Amino acid sequence: xxxxxxxxxxxxxxxxxxxxxxxxxxxxxxxxxxxxxxxxxxxxxxxxxxxxxxxxxxxxxxxxxxxxxxxxxxxxxxxxxxxxxxxxxxxxxxxxxxxxxxxxxxxxxxxxxxxxxxxxxxxxxxxxxxxxxxxxxxxxxxxxxxxxxxxxxxxxxxxxxxxxxxxxxxxxxxxxxxxxxxxxxxxxxxxxxxxxx
Numbered sequence: 001x002x003x004x005x006x007x008x009x010x011x012x013x014x015x016x017x018x019x020x021x022x023x024x025x026x027x028x029x030x031x032x033x034x035x036x037x038x039x040x041x042x043x044x045x046x047x048x049x050x051x052x053x054x055x056x057x058x059x060x061x062x063x064x065x066x067x068x069x070x071x072x073x074x075x076x077x078x079x080x081x082x083x084x085x086x087x088x089x090x091x092x093x094x095x096x097x098x099x100x101x102x103x104x105x106x107x108x109x110x111x112x113x114x115x116x117x118x119x120x121x122x123x124x125x126x127x128x129x130x131x132x133x134x135x136x137x138x139x140x141x142x143x144x145x146x147x148x149x150x151x152x153x154x155x156x157x158x159x160x161x162x163x164x165x166x167x168x169x170x171x172x173x174x175x176x177x178x179x180x181x182x183x184x185x186x187x188x189x190x191x192x193x194x195x196x197x
Contacts, residue, residue, distance in 0.1 A: 010060055010063075012056040012057070012060040012063075013056070013057065013060050015056055016052075016053035016054075016056040016057045016060070017053075019049040019050075019053040019056075020049065020050065020053050022045075023045060023049035024046075026041075026042045026045045026046060027042045027043070027045075027046045030042025030043070
């Protein structure tokens with residue numbers, strides 16, 4: 001909105017007021033003089049002054065209206081230019097926001113693809129982890145079975161070692177008995193007079 005401006009008094013308006021004041025003064029003088037020629041002159045002066053004042057005021061009003069119309073036209077033109085500029089700014093803003101939205105949507109699509117790829121990789125990793133756990137459980141079961149077999153083999157080895165020791169001990173005893181018997185037989189054969197009953 002345009003700021004209010006003080007309308008200066010124009011020379012035409014001041015001249016019209018001066019003419020009307022002078023017409024009143026002349027008419028008053030004519031009435032006071034009370035002579036017909038003075039009344040006629042004062043009346044003619046008053047009429048001419050009134051017509052000239054009316055003409056001055058009408059031209060002043062026309063000029064004021066023209067100025068006001070020009071001001072309104074200038075304001076309307078300024079408003080139109082402002083509206084065009086704002087419309088262009090709004091269009092530029094809409095274009096910029098549209099490009100930003102498209103960029104964000106493209107980024108979101110990339111993130112969704114990345115998320116999907118990550119979820120697939122996670123599912124594969126879980127499958128591998130599950131397979132590794134199953135393999136680990138199988139290996140632990142095999143290790144437990146091997147430990148059990150090893151313990152059983154140790155027990156069998158101890159038993160075999162004990163049996164071997166017993167066997168060697170029995171063999172040594174048998175050899176000792178055989179040696180003792182052979183010595184006893186050798187002694188008996190050295191003594192000729194002794195006979196076995």
